Amino acid sequence: xxxxxxxxxxLFRKEGQNxxxxxxxxxxxxxxxxxxQDPGQGxxxxxxxxIVNDFQKGDIAEGYSVSREKKESFPLTxxxxxxxxxxxxxxxxxxxxxxxxxxxxxxxxxxxx
Amino acid sequence: KQEVTQIPAALSVPEGENLVLNCSFTDSxxxxxxxxxxxxxxxxxxxxxxxxxQREQTSGxxxxxxxxxxxxxxLYIAASxxxxxxxxxxxxxxxxxxxxxxxxxxxxLSVIA
Numbered sequence: 001x002x003x004x005x006x007x008x009x010x011l012f013r014k015e016g017q018n019x020x021x022x023x024x025x026x027x028x029x030x031x032x033x034x035x036x037q038d039p040g041q042g043x044x045x046x047x048x049x050x051i052v053n054d055f056q057k058g059d060i061a062e063g064y065s066v067s068r069e070k071k072e073s074f075p076l077t078x079x080x081x082x083x084x085x086x087x088x089x090x091x092x093x094x095x096x097x098x099x100x101x102x103x104x105x106x107x108x109x110x111x112x113x
Numbered sequence: 114k115q116e117v118t119q120i121p122a123a124l125s126v127p128e129g130e131n132l133v134l135n136c137s138f139t140d141s142x143x144x145x146x147x148x149x150x151x152x153x154x155x156x157x158x159x160x161x162x163x164x165x166x167q168r169e170q171t172s173g174x175x176x177x178x179x180x181x182x183x184x185x186x187x188l189y190i191a192a193s194x195x196x197x198x199x200x201x202x203x204x205x206x207x208x209x210x211x212x213x214x215x216x217x218x219x220x221x222l223s224v225i226a
Contacts, residue, residue, distance in 0.1 A: 004156075033213065035216075040122070040218065041218055042117075042119075042202060042216035042217050042218040042219055043157075043202070043204075043214075043216040044216075045213050045214075048213055058213065088154075090156055090157070092157075098144070098145075098209060099145070099162070099164060101147055101159040101162050102147075102157075102159070102214065103159070104149075104156035104157040104158070105156050106155060106156045107154070107155065107156050109154070
């Protein structure tokens with residue numbers, strides 16, 4: 001079964017806690033992206049990675065961190081510095097082909113307790 | 114700043130009606146433009162991708178047009194069905210195909226049976 005897996009589907013964070021969202025893909029895509037979506041809003045880019053061991057900040061990187069140790073995996077950590085983490089988080093992947101689209105995972109909804 | 118705007122934010126139509134969703138973008142030097150569909154609580158699904166050299170793309174009942182000079186794209190849905198109810202997002206890539214997409218806030222479509 002090919003595709004993009006995000007886990008967990010729902011995640012609860014306590015005040016001051018760091019949490020990590022998982023994104024795994026078996027599409028052999030080079031590029032991976034993390035977006036945040038708030039109600040009634042479009043997607044805002046948090047971080048992206050074009051190749052293993054390299055990543056770049058997006059528009060709203062503050063309070064988040066990522067790693068890209070393997071091609072298949074691009075985990076996102078929401079740190080305690082992110083004061084308003086409640087949102088829907090989407091992971092996406094893309095090939096090097098400039099004419100190809102992005103493929104999205106099912107998302108993780110993060111809620112603060 | 115490169116921005117994408119979608120109007121209206123929400124649209125409700127009776128089943129069978131043809132409809133048009135609008136997307137506008139600053140800076141006409143785009144690389145490509147994409148339309149996505151998002152069902153509530155789900156990830157995004159790519160509908161149509163238009164390269165900067167193209168004027169339109171068609172898939173089934175969907176037709177997307179691109180007018181770079183005016184900074185506009187439209188998504189035309191023919192003979193709408195209740196199953197078309199979803200949020201439709203427009204996204205633009207500037208400079209190169211691997212530049213991160215910039216998303217509009219989407220149009221939430223309801224097709225009433």
